[in-house]
Every structure is written in C-alpha cells, then in structure tokens.
Amino acid sequence: MSNRKPYVREMKATWWQKSNFYRMYMIREATVLPIIFFTLCLTFGLGSLVKGPESWEAWLSFMANPVVVAINIVSLAGSLFHAQTFFTMFPQVMPIRLKGKLVDTKIIVLGQWAAVAAISLIVLIIV
Structure with a gap:
C-alpha cells in the first residue's frame, strides 16, 4: 500500500x-x-x-x-x-449534399431562418 x-x-x-x-x-x-x-x-x-x-x-x-x-x-x-447558435452549428453537425455537392452553410442557415419567419407569419395570420 x-x-x-x-x-x-x-x-x-x-x-x-x-x-x-x-x-x-x-x-x-x-x-x-x-x-x-x-x-x-x-x-x-x-x-x-x-x-x-x-x-x-x-x-x-x-x-x-x-x-x-x-x-x-x-x-x-x-x-x-x-x-442562432443552433442554426450555425447545424451544417457542421449534419452537412447536406445535393447531387454529390455540399450545400453552402450560409444557404442552410438562411433557409432555417426563412422557415422560422414563415412559421411565425402563419401563426400571426391564424391568431
């Protein structure tokens, strides 16, 4: 010991x-x-x-x-x-490929923010 x-x-x-x-x-x-x-x-x-x-x-x-x-x-x-932090990390964690090429990270992040804006607009219209 x-x-x-x-x-x-x-x-x-x-x-x-x-x-x-x-x-x-x-x-x-x-x-x-x-x-x-x-x-x-x-x-x-x-x-x-x-x-x-x-x-x-x-x-x-x-x-x-x-x-x-x-x-x-x-x-x-x-x-x-x-x-914002999740959206910027997403392309690094899960890269998206279209026709064998990586999609630009800026396009993925902007697409996510566009989805947030669209969903928010739909909710505002419904309510």
Whole structure:
C-alpha cells in the first residue's frame, strides 16, 4: 500500500470565464432560465383561461407587469440567440449534399431562418 495522495487539479468556480468558447457555451445554456419562466407563464395562462374570466383577467394583469414584460423580452432574446447558435452549428453537425455537392452553410442557415419567419407569419395570420 502506498501512502501517496493522488493529484487533484484545482478547479476554480470561474474556470469557464477564461475561454471565449466556454463563456459563449455557458451563456447559451443559461438562456433556458428565462425560457422556463416564459413557459410557466403560458402554462398558468392556459390554466387561468380554463378557470374563468376572473382568473384570466388576473393573469392578464400579471403579464402586463413591467418586470414580467422585461423577463419575456429577455426570454425572446435568449430564444433567438439559442436558435442562432443552433442554426450555425447545424451544417457542421449534419452537412447536406445535393447531387454529390455540399450545400453552402450560409444557404442552410438562411433557409432555417426563412422557415422560422414563415412559421411565425402563419401563426400571426391564424391568431
């Protein structure tokens, strides 16, 4: 038996702040927090819609609170940032070939944003 202690490298809580790659990764992962709040707000909104007009009005007044509006704007920005990072990674993870040639990454990313815009427009027209 050896009495030697194994080497344990020191890991500070701010290790991720030293590299731009890890910093952007942590910011991307942190975008889930305001999105969770937004999802919970929508879920409670559906519940209040089922409960009746008084509950619905209370939910609408809650959603009109400037703090809630600000958090929802941050949620939208986080969601768009998350989508942008996903769309730029997509051609690297799953390259698309047409007639044996790779499709340009810019075309793939623009196609994804065009799909987002089209779906958003359809939803706006329906609602």
